[in-house]
Amino acid sequence: DAGITQSPRHKVTETGTPVTLRCHQTENHRYMYWYRQDPGHGLRLIHYSYGVKDTDKGEVSDGYSVSRSKTEDFLLTLESATSSQTSVYFCAISHEHQGMTYEQYFGPGTRLTVT
């Protein structure tokens, strides 16, 4: 399995509080991604990163921010959590070669509940 971990694995928080999820990789892959998965919606891309300090928005980026200060870490922050952000969050990584990215490897997921 690819060296990718997520922390925390489970979190319960209250509406209006800030939350940060961490994704850590040991593969030195350039690309990193944050998804959320909800029943009936499948996986949806929140943000992605294509290098240190290089990030871009995905399909459902509103209410989320990201940061990548080191190759190995990609942080997802909910500035003020809302109940609609209750979800399972997956981080993924992929390497890039000659202008193309290859298959993604996913972390174990973080189950976030906002009460």
Added chain:
Amino acid sequence: LAKTTQPISMDSYEGQEVNITCSHNNIATNDYITWYQQFPSQGPRFIIQGYKTKVTNEVASLFIPADRKSSTLSLPRVSLSDTAVYYCLVGDIVSRGADGLTFGKGTHLIIQP
């Protein structure tokens, strides 16, 4: 938009070959096709990737016709442990931006004894 269409669900029996087809009419010249498998409470897992004709690995085969507007994932001799959701993706983040990572709802494959 890299839209793909897959059946919502499929049923089969242990020992059978299962074929899941994905339609992608607007595939671009430089797009690869990638399939993932997801079990409950786990992240998706890469199965196979291809560009044209046929690709085979230890777990599956991928058939892509000449026009590349569809692809078929073939799982030989399935077992109960193949019950999962299967996703077809076209393109990647470099060629299509975020559109290249549209997983959709996938195909829920159920294998019965």
